[in-house]
Amino acid sequence: MSNAADAALPAHWGPPYLLYLGSAADDLAIKTARGLAHWRPDWCIGQYRRPDCKPTLGLFEMNMTRARSEGADTMVIGAANAGGLMSAEIVADAIAALDAGLNVAAGLHQKLRENPDIVAAARRNGRVLFDARDPIRNIPVGTGRPRAGRRLLTVGTDCSVGKMYTALALERAMRQRGLPADFRATGQTGILVAGSGVPIDAVVADFISGAAEWISPVRLDGGWDLIEGQGSLFHPSYAGVSLGLLHGAQPDALVLCHEPTRQHMRGLSDCPLPELKLCLEANLVAARLTNPAVKAVGVALNTSGLARAEAAAACRQIGDLLELPCQDPVTMGVEDIVDSLLARCAN
Amino acid sequence: MSNAADAALPAHWGPPYLLYLGSAADDLAIKTARGLAHWRPDWCIGQYRRPDCKPTLGLFEMNMTRARSEGADTMVIGAANAGGLMSAEIVADAIAALDAGLNVAAGLHQKLRENPDIVAAARRNGRVLFDARDPIRNIPVGTGRPRAGRRLLTVGTDCSVGKMYTALALERAMRQRGLPADFRATGQTGILVAGSGVPIDAVVADFISGAAEWISPVRLDGGWDLIEGQGSLFHPSYAGVSLGLLHGAQPDALVLCHEPTRQHMRGLSDCPLPELKLCLEANLVAARLTNPAVKAVGVALNTSGLARAEAAAACRQIGDLLELPCQDPVTMGVEDIVDSLLARCAN
Numbered sequence: 055m056s057n058a059a060d061a062a063l064p065a066h067w068g069p070p071y072l073l074y075l076g077s078a079a080d081d082l083a084i085k086t087a088r089g090l091a092h093w094r095p096d097w098c099i100g101q102y103r104r105p106d107c108k109p110t111l112g113l114f115e116m117n118m119t120r121a122r123s124e125g126a127d128t129m130v131i132g133a134a135n136a137g138g139l140m141s142a143e144i145v146a147d148a149i150a151a152l153d154a155g156l157n158v159a160a161g162l163h164q165k166l167r168e169n170p171d172i173v174a175a176a177r178r179n180g181r182v183l184f185d186a187r188d189p190i191r192n193i194p195v196g197t198g199r200p201r202a203g204r205r206l207l208t209v210g211t212d213c214s215v216g217k218m219y220t221a222l223a224l225e226r227a228m229r230q231r232g233l234p235a236d237f238r239a240t241g242q243t244g245i246l247v248a249g250s251g252v253p254i255d256a257v258v259a260d261f262i263s264g265a266a267e268w269i270s271p272v273r274l275d276g277g278w279d280l281i282e283g284q285g286s287l288f289h290p291s292y293a294g295v296s297l298g299l300l301h302g303a304q305p306d307a308l309v310l311c312h313e314p315t316r317q318h319m320r321g322l323s324d325c326p327l328p329e330l331k332l333c334l335e336a337n338l339v340a341a342r343l344t345n346p347a348v349k350a351v352g353v354a355l356n357t358s359g360l361a362r363a364e365a366a367a368a369c370r371q372i373g374d375l376l377e378l379p380c381q382d383p384v385t386m387g388v389e390d391i392v393d394s395l396l397a398r399c400a401n
Numbered sequence: 402m403s404n405a406a407d408a409a410l411p412a413h414w415g416p417p418y419l420l421y422l423g424s425a426a427d428d429l430a431i432k433t434a435r436g437l438a439h440w441r442p443d444w445c446i447g448q449y450r451r452p453d454c455k456p457t458l459g460l461f462e463m464n465m466t467r468a469r470s471e472g473a474d475t476m477v478i479g480a481a482n483a484g485g486l487m488s489a490e491i492v493a494d495a496i497a498a499l500d501a502g503l504n505v506a507a508g509l510h511q512k513l514r515e516n517p518d519i520v521a522a523a524r525r526n527g528r529v530l531f532d533a534r535d536p537i538r539n540i541p542v543g544t545g546r547p548r549a550g551r552r553l554l555t556v557g558t559d560c561s562v563g564k565m566y567t568a569l570a571l572e573r574a575m576r577q578r579g580l581p582a583d584f585r586a587t588g589q590t591g592i593l594v595a596g597s598g599v600p601i602d603a604v605v606a607d608f609i610s611g612a613a614e615w616i617s618p619v620r621l622d623g624g625w626d627l628i629e630g631q632g633s634l635f636h637p638s639y640a641g642v643s644l645g646l647l648h649g650a651q652p653d654a655l656v657l658c659h660e661p662t663r664q665h666m667r668g669l670s671d672c673p674l675p676e677l678k679l680c681l682e683a684n685l686v687a688a689r690l691t692n693p694a695v696k697a698v699g700v701a702l703n704t705s706g707l708a709r710a711e712a713a714a715a716c717r718q719i720g721d722l723l724e725l726p727c728q729d730p731v732t733m734g735v736e737d738i739v740d741s742l743l744a745r746c747a748n
Contacts, residue, residue, distance in 0.1 A: 195638045195639075196637055196638045197637065197638065197669060198637025198638065198669060198672055199669070199671065254606065255605075255606050255607040256605055256606065256607070257605070257606050258602075258603055258604070258605060258606070259601065259602050259603065259604050259605070259606050259609050259641065259642045259645070260602040260603070260638075260639060260642060262606050262641040262642075263637060263638055263639075263640070263641060264638070287644075288690060290543055290544065290545025290610060290648045290649075290690055290691050291542045291543045291544065291545065291607075291610055291611070292542075292607060292610075293610070293644050293645060293648055293687075293690070294606060294609040294610060294641040294642060294643075294644045294645025294646075294648070295606045295607060295609075295641060295645075296641075297634075297640050297641045297644045298606070298640060298641025298642075299641075301637045301640055301641070302637075322544060322545060322546070324546065325545055336686075339683075340640075343635060343637055343640070344637050
């Protein structure tokens with residue numbers, strides 16, 4: 055994988071990974087590492103935990119030197135503390151990893167490249183630093199011109215409703231059927247899972263659709279790009295990102311993601327969620343600007359807040375309302391949605 | 402006006418202005434300077450032209466030293482050459498202005514602050530550099546929460562159809578009626594005319610709506626903020642900017658801007674313009690997310706490509722179609738649109 059942070063540097067980083075959990079306090083703090091272990095188990099050869107680390111991924115415990123001798127290429131800092139800051143402990147451990155000969159990748163708000171001690175250690179050891187929140191430079195402005203390839207975008211009623219998980223679940227299910235399919239990442243966790251991508255909320259506003267075009271270029275093998283959605287057309291903070299991504303993705307297919315127990319838009323206690331039908335229709339209308347043939351093919355429901363029977367009932371009800379297959383990708387898989395995709399976008 | 406380029410520096414720049422035309426080849430090249438001379442005549446005490454400069458604004462000719470002794474505070478580089486680059490000539494003249502004791506402001510792609518000789522001259526003379534394309538730092542994320550004040554946003558079928566001109570014409574007409582009204586700038590020319598603002602296409606994508614909220618904060622005097630629109634919801638390259646601006650502006654009133662002879666979306670020869678009714682309705686629907694009471698109050702037509710009789714007919718036809726007053730702000734003024742605004746947004 056190329057080092058997006060510095061276009062002048064042709065250095066590469068990538069799997070096998072040592073997953074760094076540090077002093078994580080709970081499961082939420084290791085969300086990124088868990089995503090990697092779940093979606094790319096073959097890439098993850100071990101975990102590094104400090105003595106006070108509470109959660110575990112159940113991987114082999116190893117320090118940086120051991121990981122390097124076992125063949126690890128890159129240590130991924132897959133644990134976040136409050137604010138995405140880099141503690142003195144994380145800095146020391148990143149330097150230890152570089153001194154052991156590993157590259158280091160992270161998705162923290164504070165960047166590896168902005169810490170002079172880490173930069174010095176990388177230089178000293180000829181290693182690569184990768185900050186997943188660094189946008190790629192020199193992305194062209196989007197054009198909306200039709201391009202070859204088949205693309206699916208996950209869209210949402212809100213932020214954090216399962217858009218990344220759904221796109222990755224579709225990738226796995228389609229590959230298991232022997233279909234060429236590739237997850238395309240637009241957020242920092244997704245970028246670490248995919249090994250490439252653009253943190254689309256961090257690009258300059260004029261280049262949102264250009265970035266979406268850039269991550270899903272012309273494709274001629276008949277396969278699908280499964281593009282990770284961001285935000286929601288109905289989130290007052292981030293809808294611009296969602297619209298630019300929708301136009302740039304030029305999707306043939308949309309999957310609507312939703313969390314049925316969500317009381318209000320994430321972070322905005324006085325902003326209600328959009329009606330499902332209205333939300334899906336607004337996404338289809340906007341998507342038609344760059345792909346008039348776009349179709350909705352399914353609904354992905356995050357039912358973690360519901361009992362099993364309630365979850366099944368919610369899927370039935372929403373599926374009937376929108377006349378689409380509706381599944382929880384975590385507990386029910388996405389086979390019905392893949393069937394629908396292949397049937398509705400057959401030609 | 403505060404120096405947005407460097408939050409640590411409390412220095413100020415502002416009128417009176419010396420307008421720098423340099424070696425401009427034609428009227429298009431001095432668009433920014435002409436905007437300043439047109440909208441802020443009281444601020445502009447003179448112009449500086451090189452011997453080979455073709456266009457003129459008809460202001461007093463003066464060099465930097467003379468301008469300073471006449472009371473000028475800032476030289477505004479109001480002329481662009483191809484690509485917005487800074488020629489050796491512009492660099493030398495900027496340094497001469499700083500050495501004469503003037504501050505220097507510019508809206509070029511290449512930034513004053515990125516030229517070490519200009520920066521050294523500013524330091525040496527204790528002067529301020531202002532790059533209108535520099536986004537303000539540390540803007541918060543938008544919230545969409547209702548805020549006091551009355552706001553009008555100009556929206557467009559396309560880029561470059563008169564959104565800035567219309568907002569400024571409304572400001573002038575409303576002030577002439579004794580109404581408190583302030584233009585709020587979102588692009589570099591507008592920022593130089595207003596003396597403040599945010600180049601909204603240059604902020605990081607997550608902060609588009611936050612930037613729009615920031616430039617039009619709570620207002621309690623019953624007056625209007627007249628916000629300069631950008632792009633179009635129907636432009637595949639920039640719609641994300643337009644949507645974030647629409648949500649953050651939280652407008653009570655929209656004025657739709659259009660150029661009736663435009664053959665295709667600017668820069669995209671295969672992308673047609675949206676239907677006017679569809680375009681206005683899409684803007685209203687999206688605006689309702691943060692202001693359910695939003696109303697369309699008028700249409701501003703750029704009829705520079707039409708003969709006089711055709712222009713009048715086009716205004717009648719479009720006004721009838723959308724059931725709104727329709728005027729060319731340049732040739733017909735905006736009085737009907739102001740009447741409509743005051744009638745439709747009376748309470």
